[in-house]
Amino acid sequence: MVEQRTDKGGEARATAWSVPTGRRTDEWSESLVLIGKHRDRAAFTRFFRHFAPLIKSFALAGSSLSASHADELVQEVMLKVWQKAEGFNPEKAAASTWVYTIARNCRTDMFRRLQKFDTPLAADDLNIDVEEEEPFAVLHTRRGSDRVRELMGDLPPDQAQILAKVYMEGKSHSEAAAELDLPLGTVKSRVRLAIQKLQVQMDRQ
Amino acid sequence: MVMHHPSVDFLTAHAAGILPVAQSACVSAHLTYCEKCRRSNAQLQAIGGVFFEQLAPTPVSESVLDNVLARLDEPEPLHFADTASVARAEDSLPGVLRRIINGDFSQLVWKKVTRSLSISHLNTGDTHYEFALYRIGAGGRIPEHDHGGSEMTLVLEGGFSDGQGTYHPGDFVYRKNTDIHAPVAIDGEDCICLAVLDAPLKFTGWQYRWMNPFLQLRAG
Numbered sequence: 483m484v485e486q487r488t489d490k491g492g493e494a495r496a497t498a499w500s501v502p503t504g505r506r507t508d509e510w511s512e513s514l515v516l517i518g519k520h521r522d523r524a525a526f527t528r529f530f531r532h533f534a535p536l537i538k539s540f541a542l543a544g545s546s547l548s549a550s551h552a553d554e555l556v557q558e559v560m561l562k563v564w565q566k567a568e569g570f571n572p573e574k575a576a577a578s579t580w581v582y583t584i585a586r587n588c589r590t591d592m593f594r595r596l597q598k599f600d601t602p603l604a605a606d607d608l609n610i611d612v613e614e615e616e617p618f619a620v621l622h623t624r625r626g627s628d629r630v631r632e633l634m635g636d637l638p639p640d641q642a643q644i645l646a647k648v649y650m651e652g653k654s655h656s657e658a659a660a661e662l663d664l665p666l667g668t669v670k671s672r673v674r675l676a677i678q679k680l681q682v683q684m685d686r687q
Numbered sequence: 688m689v690m691h692h693p694s695v696d697f698l699t700a701h702a703a704g705i706l707p708v709a710q711s712a713c714v715s716a717h718l719t720y721c722e723k724c725r726r727s728n729a730q731l732q733a734i735g736g737v738f739f740e741q742l743a744p745t746p747v748s749e750s751v752l753d754n755v756l757a758r759l760d761e762p763e764p765l766h767f768a769d770t771a772s773v774a775r776a777e778d779s780l781p782g783v784l785r786r787i788i789n790g791d792f793s794q795l796v797w798k799k800v801t802r803s804l805s806i807s808h809l810n811t812g813d814t815h816y817e818f819a820l821y822r823i824g825a826g827g828r829i830p831e832h833d834h835g836g837s838e839m840t841l842v843l844e845g846g847f848s849d850g851q852g853t854y855h856p857g858d859f860v861y862r863k864n865t866d867i868h869a870p871v872a873i874d875g876e877d878c879i880c881l882a883v884l885d886a887p888l889k890f891t892g893w894q895y896r897w898m899n900p901f902l903q904l905r906a907g
Binding site: 523526527534535536538539540542552553556557560564565574575578579580581582583585587589590599601602603605607608609612614616619622623624626627628629630631634645646648649650652653654655670673674677680682683684 | 695699703708711718727731733736737738742743747752754761763782810813
């Protein structure tokens, strides 16, 4: 990590992601910026060594992809990381969230390909990034997400377990209910309680 | 100002990537109108980020890294999603819809169902949910109906009222099987909605009941 620290001197870059939230960005966000702006292969290799094993676990979660498909997914996701890194904005999202969304989309597309599910929509099409025009909106969004990250550790295990099934294993509420031998209503209410605890802003039904 | 939003359940399922493609497209279209839900969506994705970084790592062989490094210089495939935000200024349709329509709004094929209602079916590949645009003539009414299943509606242009509320562009309405309603387009402008149905509408008024056989679900 030494070369990364020394390389980070550029002041424009340092201010670009230190000010608005008043929060230090993590080292992986710094790596992503290096990868995006400088096409830094050494930074990419470090990034790969950290994230590829997580992407592989994500591919295998829910155990519906074979090991070779999981490796294929790792390659697809990491290539996208390289291609999209320039668009990564550390003010908007944490590096791990950013990689998660890419992995989620690639996994969805791979599932659909393997199931011969024919759709004109790629998962990326369903998650089009809208550029917020208001700087305040960006800041607000980032703060809300940081809050979620802080609060995740306090989730009661029964709620965290269901959220993990939904997010990591891609299980629907009814699949989660069947696997955990719980009524569907219990699963749904635990998800809602968890979302409330994480202070996800929702003023709706 | 968007007043009606998808439920926590829908937004969470969308962020986790588990919503059926037709419904996910409808939620995605709502997000292009609604800053509030975009913020919720970012927060809901952050949940995924935390679980993701806490996964127990699975070893990946060096050959995978070598393969990726060897492919870094491949030309990047130009993907629609990357160009969507640029085109958005010229076209008020949500990006996901332009992707589905894959061309000009004026090239859509509309099927007239009643004097004031036309429907254009679109293909999302979803085998369970029908995805269609509804156009209600200004001041016109969709005959009173209930839903064999569920109906997600997103207003794209104009607006409608249905006794439970009045809805404007960006508003998201979800109705379950037993809700009977008779939407009326607001005067002065045609109302265009995106509707995602998991069963055909059933018109409940006697004068329209003959029409039901013609309203077969057209998923796919």
